[in-house]
Amino acid sequence: MKAANCRLGFVGFGHMAQIIFSAVDRSKLISRSQIQFLRRDRAKMKENEQRYKITATTLETLVHNSDLLILSVRPQQANEVLDQLAAIGGLEGKWIVSILAGVSIEAIAQRLKVPVQIIRVMPNIASAVNEGMSILSFGPRCCPEFQSLTHQLFGAMGEVSELKEELLDIACGMAGSGPGFVIRMIDAVAQAGVKHGIDYSASLKIAAQTFAGAAQLIQQGQMPDDLIAQIATPNGTTQAGLDVMRQKGISEGIEAAIEASALRSRELRL
Numbered sequence: 001m002k003a004a005n006c007r008l009g010f011v012g013f014g015h016m017a018q019i020i021f022s023a024v025d026r027s028k029l030i031s032r033s034q035i036q037f038l039r040r041d042r043a044k045m046k047e048n049e050q051r052y053k054i055t056a057t058t059l060e061t062l063v064h065n066s067d068l069l070i071l072s073v074r075p076q077q078a079n080e081v082l083d084q085l086a087a088i089g090g091l092e093g094k095w096i097v098s099i100l101a102g103v104s105i106e107a108i109a110q111r112l113k114v115p116v117q118i119i120r121v122m123p124n125i126a127s128a129v130n131e132g133m134s135i136l137s138f139g140p141r142c143c144p145e146f147q148s149l150t151h152q153l154f155g156a157m158g159e160v161s162e163l164k165e166e167l168l169d170i171a172c173g174m175a176g177s178g179p180g181f182v183i184r185m186i187d188a189v190a191q192a193g194v195k196h197g198i199d200y201s202a203s204l205k206i207a208a209q210t211f212a213g214a215a216q217l218i219q220q221g222q223m224p225d226d227l228i229a230q231i232a233t234p235n236g237t238t239q240a241g242l243d244v245m246r247q248k249g250i251s252e253g254i255e256a257a258i259e260a261s262a263l264r265s266r267e268l269r270l
């Protein structure tokens with residue numbers, strides 16, 4: 001199925017679903033008339049309908065009217081929704097993308113009780129500015145057409161990588177939760193400037209652009225150790241800071257934060 005013919009249904013329409021919808025809408029891959037959604041809060045449903053000019057509907061109609069369902073509730077809300085989907089039926093032949101952290105393809109398939117094609121995607125918030133990092137993991141029954149459509153949709157909002165499903169927990173820590181850690185680091189850089197007299201908005205600009213520029217050097221193919229060797233001359237300013245980072249165990253701290261996120265993802269298993 002071509003993206004232009006695909007009818008898309010969001011089961012849950014919170015922060016991440018709205019980012020994905022907006023990115024798909026910007027890409028013009030699927031027209032708004034082919035996109036529907038469902039959430040529990042009626043006032044927010046109305047507000048979303050008016051804001052995005054798409055239709056909210058019942059779960060039953062959403063299933064009936066969609067070729068591709070995006071499961072985008074919170075992991076803790078998944079069982080309830082999956083049971084409702086199983087009770088409604090009519091899922092045969094549907095394509096399902098799950099963005100739920102921690103919830104396995106097998107757990108979703110078992111709960112739905114019918115053989116459906118499922119792809120897990122770990123997206124991130126940077127998809128809002130088309131700089132997302134989405135990690136895809138394909139279920140055993142996924143046809144090439146579904147795989148290619150999912151690549152196309154998430155590729156329209158940033159970079160896409162494929163990983164085996166057992167690596168999605170760590171990918172959640174790195175990419176799904178990752179922006180939270182990077183933003184905390186950017187803020188820490190900015191606060192250092194504030195402490196020494198730069199106002200916060202100027203300081204934040206300096207910090208964010210420093211992260212963005214450093215990331216681009218790596219994205220263009222340069223290796224971290226080679227870059228550091230270029231920046232850090234012996235006994236120079238960068239080396240002085242790197243020595244403190246090592247003494248304070250900054251790299252180990254970042255690794256531990258990512259591992260804690262991966263562990264939480266594993267704990268969320270259904």
Ligand SMILES: NC(=O)c1ccc[n+]([C@@H]2O[C@H](COP(=O)([O-])OP(=O)(O)OC[C@H]3O[C@@H](n4cnc5c(N)ncnc54)[C@H](OP(=O)(O)O)[C@@H]3O)[C@@H](O)[C@H]2O)c1
Nearest residue numbers: 012013014015016039040041072073074075077100101176
């Ligand atoms: N946020 C991120 O940066 C990020 C990154 C990667 C992956 N994810 C994954 O994305 C998923 C959603 O996260 P989020 O941050 O977008 O959460 P969220 O803002 O809380 O959104 C959850 C949505 O699910 C809806 N919902 C809950 N129970 C429902 C039900 N029984 N029927 C219909 N709708 C229901 C909620 O509706 P109401 O609000 O109307 O109750 C809400 O719209 C999670 O599984 C998370 O692991 C998020």
